[in-house]
Amino acid sequence: MYPNTFYRVSVKAFVTNDDNQVLVVKENQEFWSLPGGGLDHGELQPDCLRRELNEELGIQNIEIGEIAYSKSFYLDKKDAWLLWIVYKVKLNDTKFIFGDGVTDAKFIDAQDLENSENMFEKSVIETAKLITRDKS
Numbered sequence: 001m002y003p004n005t006f007y008r009v010s011v012k013a014f015v016t017n018d019d020n021q022v023l024v025v026k027e028n029q030e031f032w033s034l035p036g037g038g039l040d041h042g043e044l045q046p047d048c049l050r051r052e053l054n055e056e057l058g059i060q061n062i063e064i065g066e067i068a069y070s071k072s073f074y075l076d077k078k079d080a081w082l083l084w085i086v087y088k089v090k091l092n093d094t095k096f097i098f099g100d101g102v103t104d105a106k107f108i109d110a111q112d113l114e115n116s117e118n119m120f121e122k123s124v125i126e127t128a129k130l131i132t133r134d135k136s
């Protein structure tokens with residue numbers, strides 16, 4: 001058996017506003033992350049993203065673009081690997097209704113996370129840098 005080849009897959013949304021700020025959420029933790037969550041068995045990635053954004057923020061009307069970023073993490077506390085697949089997403093509504101576990105959500109300047117040591121916050125800034133570089 002190959003336990004290191006098994007990943008929990010998480011589909012995330014990279015959303016920016018008109019000021020190029022990034023949408024981030026806090027879900028039962030003190031750090032920021034991109035909105036989205038775990039891909040269920042047999043579920044298509046866009047369906048997962050729609051479901052997760054609805055569950056987390058009450059958002060139902062989104063436009064899903066291309067995959068912008070992917071990264072794998074080793075989670076010491078869970079002794080497991082996590083794979084992030086991040087899509088560019090456009091929201092057609094920004095009236096958030098927090099779902100289970102979501103304690104905060106807002107648009108921030110990605111640079112505000114530049115000095116973070118948290119792996120998820122680092123991935124927010126890495127994604128933002130990659131997308132900014134791709135636009136130039």
